[in-house]
Amino acid sequence: MAGQRGEYAKSAKRREEILDAAFTVFSRSGFTGATVSEIAREVGMSQPGLLHHYDGKLAMLEAVFERRDQVALDILSGRRDLEFLRGLVEISRRNHEKRDLIRLYTVIAAEATNPDHPAHAHFQRRFDRVVSGTEQAFAQAAELGLLKEGVTPRDAALSSIAQTEGLQLLWLSGFNEIDMAEGARLHMQQFLTVEL
Structure with missing residues (x-):
């Protein structure tokens, strides 16, 4: 044995x-x-x-991306509403230390937008999971009365994810002064009635 x-x-x-x-x-x-x-x-x-x-x-x-995603899942595990959103900020903070991994993710995510790409289904599932989890967190915030009037959880989630992905791309392109975590926090903050 x-x-x-x-x-x-x-x-x-x-x-x-x-x-x-x-x-x-x-x-x-x-x-x-x-x-x-x-x-x-x-x-x-x-x-x-x-x-x-x-x-x-x-x-x-x-497997490379599952290993990366497991860190994020561990951070988000058991979190709801604002705490989930704060977890997303924490993930952005940690990503700042993983430039090569973020570059790989960004390049292959772009390649995989082609429906014929072998990793297309993987990225589709990943984005579905990320959007769904973020939308659910904003919906929970709305139930607590913490989402600004007129903001839908879906729109807040899509906008927040797009902003995070865009900041990563700019950061990789040489805009090293970008603070991805603070950018993510400020962006999500605009949808909420309380400090994130």
Whole structure:
């Protein structure tokens, strides 16, 4: 039994190393330009060895983004209304320390707007989840009387997400003075009757 645990730990460590290599290659080449053989070379494995852990390039990409999204999910777990919105601000604050990951996300999210892109469904699901969660938080704020009159939770959610994504793009483009967390907070603040 101890041997199996040791093998599991080695396998889990190897999978993390593969994801680190996939992140490096995707950052350098984008999803379309990256190859499984390039990722295998980056991690120092054979292609069949790598495919033993992940069944292809898309599976690795999804795992890279799931690892990123898990941090956000942990921050938002159990939060409602204003606390959920404050969690979104915290995610923007942490993203400031992850420029390469944000760049990768932005490039591949843009590539995946093409319905034929292999990651299109993944990003569609992700955006649906983000919009739904943010809309629900604004709706909960409305139930507490904290949403300004005339503001719909859906519009507030879409506007807030668009603003956050846009700030990230500007920041990546060299506008380093941008404080993404404060920008997100100020933007969401305009929809609320209380301080966020």
